[in-house]
Amino acid sequence: MEIDPFIFRFSIFILSIFIGYYVVWSVTPSLHTPLMSVTNAISSVIIVGAIIAALASSSDKIFEISNIFGFLAIILAAINIFGGFLVTQRMLQMYKKKKKK
Amino acid sequence: MEIDPFIFRFSIFILSIFIGYYVVWSVTPSLHTPLMSVTNAISSVIIVGAIIAALASSSDKIFEISNIFGFLAIILAAINIFGGFLVTQRMLQMYKKKKKK
């Protein structure tokens, strides 16, 4: 009577949807853009797949067609990760806390 | 490279904790008591375990010691379920929406 792991993953998926919903629900409008840019950066966790794809070969055949797609995906995702987090950081500069008198 | 189902259950557990946190965070004070009573009712989902315990036997040995604990647990949980939901319902009577003019 083992449960298919898919069911677990699906449960995790559904619960995460709820969390996404609650987490964002009370965001202040002035943070819309930073929030978008951070979610964007986070969504490039797809790089995990890209890495697997890129490394999925014996050492002699590095540039098989499927690996190449992996490498391309890595570049794209990396741009996104670095660009996304950094640009968010920049946007958030304006929200520095006021200094204590 | 199969993942232990425990890990999945644990993930589900952790995510549910987050949901519990967010869901309750913005509750209005006047609903504290009904909320407590509903969570109480919900927590008697433990009855699931009680049922399993009660039914875990061949038909001839219904009242083995472990089954008896199951039956007892069923009674307790059932009191809680019915009592909890109904009492919540009663408390919520006062929050009836106003009638449209």
Next chain:
Amino acid sequence: MISANLSAIFYLISGILFILALRGLSSPETSRQGNFFGILGMIIAITVTFFTVGNFSNAFNYVLFFLVIGGAIGAFIAFKIPMTAMPELVAGFHSLVGLAAVFVAISAFLNPQAFNLGLPGNIKLASLIEMSIGASVGAITFSGSIIAFLKLRGIMSGSPIIFKGQHFFNLILGISIIVLIYFLCSSQSQSFFWSLIAVSFLIGVLLIIPIGGADMPVVISMLNSYSGWAAAGIGFTLENTALIITGALVGSSGAILSYIMCKGMNRSFFNVILGGFGGDANVSKEKSKDKKPVKSGNAEDAAFLLKNASSVIIVPGYGMAVAQAQHALREMVDALKKNDIKVSYAVHPVAGRMPGHMNVLLAEANVSYDEVFELDDINNDFANTDVAFVIGANDVTNPIAKTDPQSPIFGMPVLDVEKCKSVLFVKRSLSPGYAGVDNELFYRDNTLMLFADAKKMTEDIVKNLN
């Protein structure tokens, strides 16, 4: 009998329904719907369990029988209990959940095959740990809730019971729990299991006795949280998603709720939970002695009542003037009017400390003269009005002026605010007004006291109206 996969999906669904139930309960508008979701989730969980076990033999009939018995008792209690006994009722119910968790754990320990956990005397390690935790937390919940129940019911004194070395003793007990679990796992011996449960019962008692009666609501919510963790523990043992989700949900939400309640009462969470640290508990106990009970609420409650009214009469008095709350009051009325609520002001001839006192202030806040009525013109309207919002007035609403010839204010015409469906009184305390006469309206059923400075409270209500 249905497949494990299918039942897992159904358990997920019931978990989600429980999430929606809690969500619903966090705002008055959706609360009833939330309760419904909870019921639905429970029905699904139970039904799925029946089909998963698939044993519709004689035992099943007994299950149904006990279910009905329990249900009947629960329903009976739910209908008979007076609304004022709610807190202790919830505490009592908690104890049941805790005990149920203990029973399930015992059952699993005695008959592990039924749950796929191995054989008696040779239970899977992980399962054993899980069930020990479940049983222990369940036992703590049970005995703790019993104490809370007794304290609230007044059977046990509400004052904190403190003895020297309490915290140290608790620590010892906590450690012994861990030790017992260790030995249980290594020996699989029943005696350790029973000791574990016994020690846990003791801990439950010891945890709650040092906490004062005034802090009981927080404790109840905390116990709620415990019952959730117990369920989650059992859920891991039974590998049951519904129990895990629900347990975690109840566990975390209960903890958060007790935190929120502490914040709302301006108490330190840790002081309350550890108990007996400060003298606060004593003070609050003494304060509430010898008082008739009043219902007191906060800005959110007031906002809710006001928002759902279709007509409101404002009764300003000297307290409004002292707090200089007239501007905030105007803001509040503006907000109400935006919600299509009819609002008028009822000015009593001697409200305030000077003839026309209220008029000066209302005019300053730019309240239109058309909305301001004198006593004779508005007194009949209270009966048809949903909410009377009495802000810093007292004597001018006191019905004793109509009934008790001995009272110094006998014969003064008063505003019949008590005829409204609900009366909100904004004042700082229960102390009387100019005439020094206690106002029995404070203790009425349809009165909600809003204890605060009038300006502060009105501003808070405005916030909550939006």
Next chain:
Amino acid sequence: MISANLSAIFYLISGILFILALRGLSSPETSRQGNFFGILGMIIAITVTFFTVGNFSNAFNYVLFFLVIGGAIGAFIAFKIPMTAMPELVAGFHSLVGLAAVFVAISAFLNPQAFNLGLPGNIKLASLIEMSIGASVGAITFSGSIIAFLKLRGIMSGSPIIFKGQHFFNLILGISIIVLIYFLCSSQSQSFFWSLIAVSFLIGVLLIIPIGGADMPVVISMLNSYSGWAAAGIGFTLENTALIITGALVGSSGAILSYIMCKGMNRSFFNVILGGFGGDANVSKEKSKDKKPVKSGNAEDAAFLLKNASSVIIVPGYGMAVAQAQHALREMVDALKKNDIKVSYAVHPVAGRMPGHMNVLLAEANVSYDEVFELDDINNDFANTDVAFVIGANDVTNPIAKTDPQSPIFGMPVLDVEKCKSVLFVKRSLSPGYAGVDNELFYRDNTLMLFADAKKMTEDIVKNLN
């Protein structure tokens, strides 16, 4: 190489860090911390993947190399891009995520062994479906984001492109996606896979072109959501918890965010997403034509700026009188003072339409005379003040009176509000005041326009201050 269990736990941790990241980003105080959590989560996810795959051969060096290349490009863009180009930047980034998802799906399709999905031409059914969905949604995200980017950048016209039968055509394409997946699964043929991707690209384009430039922020958030779903799809294929959690998180939060944005703009979510229904998009485009750019904000932004100031000067003008915002203004100032912020009022000699106009209203709202300063007494203070809150005033702040002898208001002394660190202007539009002269302050960098009725806006700010 680490165990699947361990890596699953680390993926869970990185998922949780992403949750905390989003949570942090929803309030200014915690936003920077949130970003940090996001970075941490990402580092963990990547590192864990390296160890899980455990291939530190030559290929690994290439992976690092490309990672650095991409990272460098990303960092370069992040530092060079002007702040005003943020929206299109985000759109551009989205397209990358979409394309990356497509690439990963292709790679998985071509080399399923690497992912444990079976053999080429005989991929597990579930995995095939999952990767098709991932690829398709990724492709839609990619092409849709490209269009959004072009529109925002101005390379493509911002006006909606609508043709007859558009919705019908989209429907056909949508159905064809399903059909293609069906055939792909039954035949495992590459050509269906490629067609699937091609059709998805087309859908992405068609979905976005009918949406007007003004609605692009909503679209970007929607595309964000898509990229999340794509990641989740791939996550199921790769059986990777981090991807599933993050994908679901991003997917739902993006959808909710676009819904919130629509609500904030008072637009119907469905109209925006379906596009081309109303004429609104046209209108808003025309309105913004030929205008110098102004920064406009809402009550929350204003509240944030005010709360973080240590000194604020209020400059009331005729608009405050028209809106009768004096009481709300007083409430706002009270709230600021509670936060230990120094607040003064600067009254210009000819503010309003009558000598002493502002004084009448401020006195009505019970503003103490000590806080009210005339021009000469306060003009030097602006330079040392954090925020000037200009409420319904215009001419009296216009620096043109100091510079342009041709201007009808030349020679009038004006309040030097622009010397403050930030200037908030509350007025309903960009239209000029009594003198009919445009005010260049509106277009300055340190100005934030708060377009609304003065009373409404002030009330909203009060709400947000608490």
Next chain:
Amino acid sequence: MNVGSTKENNLEKRISITPETSKSFKNLGLNVFLEKGYGESLGFKDQHYLENGVEILNSSKEVVSKSDLICKVNLPNEEELNVMKENSYLIVSSINSEKDKNYLNNKIKVFALDLLPRITRAQSMDVLSSQANLAGYRAVIESIYEYEKAIPMMMTAAGTVPAAKVLIVGAGVAGLQAIATAKRLGAIVSATDVRTTAKEQVESLGGKFLMVEGSENLETKGGYAKEAGEDFKKKQAKMLENAASKNDIIICTALIPGKPAPRILSENVIQKMKPGSIIFDLAVTQGGNSAYSEVDKIVNKNGVKIIGISNVMNKLPLTASSLFAKNVFSFVRNLYSKEKKQFILNMEDEIIKSTLIQGRN
């Protein structure tokens, strides 16, 4: 039973029965007799009364001789007194002197409304409150009328007009209304009193309270003020000297029941005031709170105008009469038994007991 009223003397514009209350009297079951031209001073025509069921009689004597109860603002003249019915009732707003008391004879029962106890039930009859309230209002109006500057702050293109500063001495009923009125006009208002509860009340109207430092509370159980000791007076004088130079208008309302009004503004204080300042002394008829103040005169002392008006109510007789008449009516309603259809002298009733005056005998 018949209720009557006659015209007042020339110095009094108020009346004690308005068309409105005459209707109320009728509803109670009482007949109302009035002298011809009774309400003339306020623009009320006899017609207005006739419409409300009043009988207009030709002479005051006729009215008096027919009535069982006479209501008046001031005491009737001797002629009228002489023709009053045996055992009839007379209600007047106040009886100031022993002389007045002696002047009454024993055959009639006289009530002076200013002797009403300040109990809740008597509030609707309380002439002291109703008239003092208006006096406080009018004192401000009179003062700003005489004041040669504008009261509210105005920031204008031709410079800033500063707000006038107004000080109210005595924060009883009149004082509080004066605070409210001055505040409304935009003045910066402060007030002082010997009763410490006055502080909260002053602040409840947006005024600032000037506390005499180190003073005790001089409040009687009835809510009135006690006479202050020497020490207090000194401290108060010092505080006022300081305040005088800063304030533009001072309105004095301080009274001590049964005693002459306390002298609060000394010559010294007045000397400190700026030329152009105003002092309004509401207590002038009880001896005055201020130096130099004279009844019905505006005394100019170094540019400071000190105003004393004997009967401020004459400046808004319409409103004053309307409230006074309602006070009188409320009193009569309490005196009259509807069942027995007659006036009952219930000496258990605190209201009746305290207001009844015994004449000479």
Next chain:
Amino acid sequence: MNVGSTKENNLEKRISITPETSKSFKNLGLNVFLEKGYGESLGFKDQHYLENGVEILNSSKEVVSKSDLICKVNLPNEEELNVMKENSYLIVSSINSEKDKNYLNNKIKVFALDLLPRITRAQSMDVLSSQANLAGYRAVIESIYEYEKAIPMMMTAAGTVPAAKVLIVGAGVAGLQAIATAKRLGAIVSATDVRTTAKEQVESLGGKFLMVEGSENLETKGGYAKEAGEDFKKKQAKMLENAASKNDIIICTALIPGKPAPRILSENVIQKMKPGSIIFDLAVTQGGNSAYSEVDKIVNKNGVKIIGISNVMNKLPLTASSLFAKNVFSFVRNLYSKEKKQFILNMEDEIIKSTLIQGRN
């Protein structure tokens, strides 16, 4: 260069140079000559001026003959005029009649400040605004002084005093300040005007605007009112008849530049008013907005008091002078060149051009 001023006639309490502005004149580099006892009417001692560097001369003639520029509220008398320096300047608040113009001779340049254009730059010299503003305030004070009831609503134990209703006719500078003042006191205020922009302005002060139905906007480009047509007048009269019976106080401020004041309250309207009502006609010297109104008289018409005061400013001469003197100073500052150390008659300057009056020749 020397600036001088002499005492005004007996009917005028205002002055044109205050101790404060005399200091400003000195700072600008001008000498100030004043006649002995110049500020007496306002309580300013010569000492106050001397402290600010003013030279006090014994006679008005001496002042005039020594000054290059004379500032006055009203025209100087003939004697003074005759001794004025050739090509010297004279600044007065207004010149009302052709007669006055003729009376001037050509050797001096005369500026009438009421002719100032209403441009932004001239705001600080705008005597019409500064004085009208005060007039509006004072008109309300005068009216409530005469009104025999209380203005604000008071709900008291002796019944409710209803709030007075005040109607302002003409919502220009004076009208708006009148609205503000009446509103402050707790009156229910409405206002009417021929300019439609006035609506928003009235409402911005919390007043209610009474629109003449179906009327067009009678506003000139300069922001003033045009004369109304017959049709408009009829509609307005109807509206006012209706309003008159409901209001207790009417304050008239309507003017049309260069024309006699429009007659707005007809006999008919006044008849509809309740006895005890007040009409204050600020336009009385320009012909009056109200029937029966007479300069410096209170006319009683069926119990309605119609008040006309020729120079309301005399009721708050201190504030009025302080603003007027600042207006004058601002005007002089614009006329005087600090570099050239003399007055420059720059006819390109709209301010100078419009205020300059050509005398007889």
